[in-house]
Amino acid sequence: MNSNTSRRDFLSTSLSAGLALPVLGATSAMALDPQSAKAATPAKLDYRTLGRTGLKVTTVGMGCMITSDPSVITRAADLGINYFDTARGYQHGNNERMVAAALGARRKDVIISTKSHAPNKEEMQKHLETSLRELNTDYIDIWYLHGRNSPDEVPDDQIEVQQLAKKQGKVRFTGISTHNGQQQLLPWMAKKGVFDVVLTGYNFTMDASMDQAIETAAKAGLGVVAMKVMAGGPRRQKHGDPVYKKLTQEGAMLAALKWVIKKPNIATTIPSITDMDQLDENLKAMASPLSAGEEKILSAHLDAIRPLYCRMCGQCDGACQKGLPVADVLRYLTYADGYGQFALGRERFMELSAEHKAIRCGDCFECSVKCPHGVQVFQRMARAQELFA
Amino acid sequence: MKTAALLLSILLAAGVARAQVALDCHFAPGWEASGVVRQFTAENLYDYKDGAADGYLSYGFARMSTIDCKSGADTLTIDVSEMNDADAAYGLFTANRDPKLPIAPIGMGGQIQSQSATFAKGKYYVEITEVADNPEADHTAVMQAFAAGIEQRLEGRVTAPEALQWFLQENLDSIRLIPESVLGLKLLKRGYVAKYKQGQAFIVLESSPESAAEVFKKLRAHFDGSAPAQITDEAFQAKAPYLDGICVFRKGRFLAGYANLPDATQAAALAAKLAPRIP
Numbered sequence: 001m002n003s004n005t006s007r008r009d010f011l012s013t014s015l016s017a018g019l020a021l022p023v024l025g026a027t028s029a030m031a032l033d034p035q036s037a038k039a040a041t042p043a044k045l046d047y048r049t050l051g052r053t054g055l056k057v058t059t060v061g062m063g064c065m066i067t068s069d070p071s072v073i074t075r076a077a078d079l080g081i082n083y084f085d086t087a088r089g090y091q092h093g094n095n096e097r098m099v100a101a102a103l104g105a106r107r108k109d110v111i112i113s114t115k116s117h118a119p120n121k122e123e124m125q126k127h128l129e130t131s132l133r134e135l136n137t138d139y140i141d142i143w144y145l146h147g148r149n150s151p152d153e154v155p156d157d158q159i160e161v162q163q164l165a166k167k168q169g170k171v172r173f174t175g176i177s178t179h180n181g182q183q184q185l186l187p188w189m190a191k192k193g194v195f196d197v198v199l200t201g202y203n204f205t206m207d208a209s210m211d212q213a214i215e216t217a218a219k220a221g222l223g224v225v226a227m228k229v230m231a232g233g234p235r236r237q238k239h240g241d242p243v244y245k246k247l248t249q250e251g252a253m254l255a256a257l258k259w260v261i262k263k264p265n266i267a268t269t270i271p272s273i274t275d276m277d278q279l280d281e282n283l284k285a286m287a288s289p290l291s292a293g294e295e296k297i298l299s300a301h302l303d304a305i306r307p308l309y310c311r312m313c314g315q316c317d318g319a320c321q322k323g324l325p326v327a328d329v330l331r332y333l334t335y336a337d338g339y340g341q342f343a344l345g346r347e348r349f350m351e352l353s354a355e356h357k358a359i360r361c362g363d364c365f366e367c368s369v370k371c372p373h374g375v376q377v378f379q380r381m382a383r384a385q386e387l388f389a
Numbered sequence: 390m391k392t393a394a395l396l397l398s399i400l401l402a403a404g405v406a407r408a409q410v411a412l413d414c415h416f417a418p419g420w421e422a423s424g425v426v427r428q429f430t431a432e433n434l435y436d437y438k439d440g441a442a443d444g445y446l447s448y449g450f451a452r453m454s455t456i457d458c459k460s461g462a463d464t465l466t467i468d469v470s471e472m473n474d475a476d477a478a479y480g481l482f483t484a485n486r487d488p489k490l491p492i493a494p495i496g497m498g499g500q501i502q503s504q505s506a507t508f509a510k511g512k513y514y515v516e517i518t519e520v521a522d523n524p525e526a527d528h529t530a531v532m533q534a535f536a537a538g539i540e541q542r543l544e545g546r547v548t549a550p551e552a553l554q555w556f557l558q559e560n561l562d563s564i565r566l567i568p569e570s571v572l573g574l575k576l577l578k579r580g581y582v583a584k585y586k587q588g589q590a591f592i593v594l595e596s597s598p599e600s601a602a603e604v605f606k607k608l609r610a611h612f613d614g615s616a617p618a619q620i621t622d623e624a625f626q627a628k629a630p631y632l633d634g635i636c637v638f639r640k641g642r643f644l645a646g647y648a649n650l651p652d653a654t655q656a657a658a659l660a661a662k663l664a665p666r667i668p
């Protein structure tokens with residue numbers, strides 16, 4: 001992203017690009033809701049190809065992690081959603097069991113991904129067998145290494161376990177799920193050439209470096225699945241918080257989902273769905289493109305988080321009297337608070353000189369640095385010191 | 390600004406002090422801490438639990454203390470989650486318990502396995518996970534020792550939520566607290582669901598009889614072709630896609646009933662047995 005480009009500009013630019021580019025491999029179909037408890041409404045489905053796997057996936061999939069009733073998953077499958085995500089670690093395995101109960105009769109019609117967070121090769125092999133048993137299936141469509149945030153966290157012997165499972169026919173495709181460090185991990189995966197899919201956090205609050213990482217992965221043939229598409233969603237916010245209000249306003253979550261599926265490099269998304277109403281709402285994301293009104297909703301949300309997140313524009317007004325590199329520290333905080341990359345933020349902070357690390361902004365009478373975009377510099381610097389120091 | 394900063398630091402210190410659970414690794418011989426106790430709140434739980442964080446947040450998560458322990462080549466991690474209330478802690482335990490294993494009498498309830506343990510006590514939910522050098526080794530005794538030691542340090546209720554006793558016990562498989570959207574219905578916000586060999590029962594507590602009546606009215610409108618049933622304050626039965634035979638009744642502030650039975654009559658018959666058990 002150009003350093004002079006504001007986050008709002010970035011949003012508009014990205015949206016324009018997303019709308020202008022053709023959606024490769026996309027097709028449409030209409031699925032009829034066969035027996036909804038409510039009035040049946042036709043669902044328009046969009047499909048994309050999941051990278052080199054060749055699988056045709058609906059652009060809206062389903063994250064099953066916090067779904068509590070299997071009927072929601074069954075209905076999602078009946079309505080035509082064909083990508084379902086779970087993990088060995090979700091609810092100590094209970095989630096895989098519920099997914100199996102919900103999809104049992106439709107196993108061949110759907111794509112199931114699960115993940116292993118095993119710390120070593122032996123545990124990983126055990127996880128695979130347990131996942132197969134709990135999912136009540138002979139094969140897993142996509143098997144991810146769970147939550148790996150740098151190449152260092154992907155040992156060769158675990159890749160070997162994945163490849164062996166593929167040869168044995170227990171797994172069709174392999175991948176990595178990642179929450180942080182995508183800018184480093186995705187190009188590495190692209191170059192490594194042994195993975196088929198990447199599951200990554202991605203949403204409208206992220207900057208262009210994430211788009212570049214995803215494009216690199218997609219160009220290398222990796223299928224890209226997006227999670228955290230609702231930017232953390234209202235669960236992450238506290239009631240009464242203005243950000244919470246913005247996120248819970250009607251249409252905000254749908255707009256966030258539409259923003260992601262407009263990106264041609266994203267094959268599918270896995271928003272968490274807990275009830276029939278959310279399911280119906282998310283299905284709308286495939287029915288119509290992001291509108292100007294929805295774009296305004298997202299812009300309003302970005303305005304709401306503006307006092308919190310440094311946009312890294314480099315236009316700080318003034319300099320710290322004690323020599324602190326304010327823009328850098330705010331950037332580290334954005335890694336943690338904005339993009340969920342706490343480890344990266346702390347790592348960068350710890351690279352500051354001992355003198356800078358020891359400074360506490362609360363010792364100053366007044367902050368000499370002002371942000372032209374309204375970031376509350378003093379409060380944010382104090383938070384960075386509280387979080388990282 | 391200095392005053393504000395001082396006030397902020399006092400508040401932060403108070404928050405941290407409140408969050409701290411006396412946690413170490415000296416619950417079994419040979420175990421030592423590997424690193425310091427780390428604290429997480431709802432704001433940064435994602436940094437530790439990554440994708441699993443939503444599961445905690447949905448149950449009403451406040452904060453977590455965690456420590457890594459080491460004994461030779463074996464390591465274990467203790468996570469003590471402080472939830473908003475004891476019901477939430479027990480609810481998270483029910484979400485994570487293995488329904489095939491019995492509940493152990495530790496705190497409000499727990500499960501001890503060869504290399505892991507979970508339990509809830511008061512508003513605390515505890516997970517102990519070992520990564521043993523030998524994955525097949527039976528370290529149940531170590532898990533028991535850690536669970537017992539940690540339980541002693543935690544304050545709070547040791548009895549399971551009363552509502553669990555209200556469910557019919559015959560053919561009962563397991564009971565879970567569902568933190569949102571009971572039966573996949575947004576109208577039913579939070580409640581207990583009991584799975585049976587056939588069908589499931591649910592109990593949802595609303596804030597007042599009036600709000601329960603309002604939800605009941607909307608629920609009835611949701612199910613096309615429902616018919617009234619003669620149970621307590623008001624009730625209906627219906628045959629619905631995905632939930633099959635269903636019967637819902639309202640008793641004061643409670644909404645309860647049965648679902649996923651072959652037909653609505655069966656659901657209504659069981660609901661009639663459940664109703665008098667609810668106060």
